[in-house]
Amino acid sequence: MTTTIRRRERPAVAAARDRGGRGLLRRLRQDWWIYLFLLPTVLGYGAYTVYPLLASWWFAFLDWPGFATAGTFVGVENFERLIGDDLFWNAFWNSIVFLVFAVPLRVGLALALALVLNRKKTPFKGFFRTLFFLPVVTTGAIVGVVFTLLLDASGPVSLALVWSGLIDSPANFAADAGTSLYAGIAVWVWKWLGITLIYWLAALQTIPQGVHEAAMIDGAGAWAEFRHVTMPLLVPFLVIITLIDTVAAFNVFDLMQTLTGGGPSFSSEVIEIFIFRTAFQATVPQLGYASAAAVLFGLLTMGFAIAQAVGMRWARGRTGAS
Template identity: 85%
Template sequence: MTTTTPERDHRSTTQAPPPPRRGLSWARRLRKDWWIYLFLLPTILGYGAYTIYPLLASWWFALLDWPGFATAGTFVGLENFERLIGDELFWNAFWNSLVFLVIAVPARVGLALLLALVLNAKKTPFKGFFRTLFFLPVVTTGAIVGVVFTLLLDAGGPISLSLVWSGLIDSPANFAAEAGTSLFAGIAVWVWKWLGITLIYWLAALQTVPQSVHEAAMIDGAGAWAEFRHVTMPLLVPFLVIITLIDTVAAFNVFDLLQTLTGGGPSFSSEVIEIFIFRTAFQATVPQLGYASAAAVLFGLITTVFALAQGLGMRWARSRMGTS
């Protein structure tokens, strides 16, 4: 006579788990939770009217010869893009945007890292005060910052007079209104305005470095520079990639600041692509909305490339942090 063990009885009486339920289709979810989408409707309509439609319309307008006054433009195909290739002012704006990018982004990233290291040190007093002080310009509108610095950088402003008094320059100068300095003045103001947000990124990154790593470096007799170079910085490389790419994309959005600070002048010396598009579409004697749309399409493609690079860089950084 065979006997049944308790374990066998338990297995025989245990029921198999029910099959997983398939998710509801989109149409059924819409019928079931229609009131949620009702609350989202104003946002969806606004986003479609002010973001999606202008984005798609600009691709069509780029193929037209349209001054904006007529109800419809004349279809010219890729003629606007061919004009852009031979337009010296467009390439001047492109070059200014590139110079802005190459100088402003490393300055913002590097200076913010230096400040973060100082504010992250245990012996630094009034950390909260200085963090707030550096972050305040971030919450200020770029147009307002441009207007204020127009007065500060004027020949009779405090910055110019202070430099004359210190002997660094011989005579007062309006840095935002001179061809040789207007673009660099815009770079300096942009870095000052957005330094606080990059500082927050670096402070958050420094919190991920274990305290035991610092203690081990101190026990081994490493100085401050050696610890940063051989211990801290290698651990911050993934964050460096992410922060640099974020700041790179942000460096393309400088219209409000430069438009109020320099207006792209003098003699187009500080005109970036955004100001070129605005001037061509709205400030020219005869507006050229089709031509400006072609420039906007090219600018959008360039920005998209950097946005894709940002996504790939973030994916690489996450994988690097996951394996470290």
Template identity: 35%
Template structure:
């Protein structure tokens, strides 16, 4: 880019053009993180400005808070298994839907992708209807087929978390299929042609060419998928609200409860929980950035 002589008015315009971005960056990019950290040192019911400084007290409480650690464990459980399920399914779909034997591939791709663009609230409530123990079609089908005698409570103590994982997996898998598809395009065609000449079958090609070629891409997509999953809120809030008996409570729903639904609003403590978990996510996010570059 050629260096052009600058007039004073040009600098003025440059900063005018930047102003809206800088204001929103300050208010919604930097301030929330800084203020969450600041609020976390106070006891504060949300009225006015926090003034009752309590030092690290909120953090000491956090370390011993069984509800927090339950939510913490559930969040990672959810993210781990959702990632473990969605990525292989998405990969298989991507591989099959780039198979030269298949016809009308783009139609199949679009349909598998379809749930991705639906609002999470729509998906969550759609499945509340579908999995309803008494009026839902799934239990009806299983009863009619004689597979079960009693309707299954998909949102009960033992199944609720798995139900949330499966429903969210259904929604997001298409996104990861598209990611894998773009990864598959980077595998050199010649490798497959050479394997064809050697008489390799589809499975051999998958395990000896596709997977090894996508090693670095796989690391990126795993971390990305995991970090995305750790943000879970919508499905849990709508389908179970953390229940039954906190079995599906995740960190975001726990903070939401502390901030908006508990008897005494404890925004200072909620901020401590939020700041602590944000730091955990930040650490994972930085790891991801380094892996991306490495």
């Protein structure tokens, strides 16, 4: 296989070397319509993704009060201040806690639901799929506002828990320092469960029916079949779905800002709210400092993206896909 590829590459490489720079121009001329159609995407991506990304790196090295039109270069001072800022680390760890609890919960619950909804005997499958997917298409900020009312001390959740005797007095889950972050996690999992459920359903449908039948003939029970047949075949998908959900768990600004606003007492302040607060809500907005926090956060996300790429490569290797 390797030899074949090398043989195939040789003439192409040689030809490219022969053509030199003119090859690119010729390709552009021959396939101009491809590049024309790509142009809007390239421009949009450049203007709205690449430029802000690069700009934030530069801003991170500036002392830039939000009221001034430009900042002054201060080197790594913003990063030094961040390292000594307890609220930055509080937000950082809140984001990590969010990730550690929310992602396994979302992936696990969605898998359990997908297994149930993938069974032939399950009634109203279409209805339930729609029901679970509905919150996905609802705006995060609206979900946050609605759950503020549902989770407050006079809301139905608290009243139901008091009525059932699980708690003694009404509790305000989104406004209690001990529960606010977890309330956010619960609402986030509920909101996005449907999309992960769809991923899992798609993954389950790639498993040939014959494999299940073979397991049944071999006398495997439901649990043994899941553990030894279904799950091993789902592992590559598990890696990809987990990594997608992990990156999503870093994008919770709209929900958390409307649900808790990062409070009370910064107990649910995730890194995005920290950046927003520093950049826009400070008495003197600190754009450079906020950018430095964003850069650190970006580095972390980049780490997850690299992990995703490595995971995908590993998953492909395991399934034998090219």
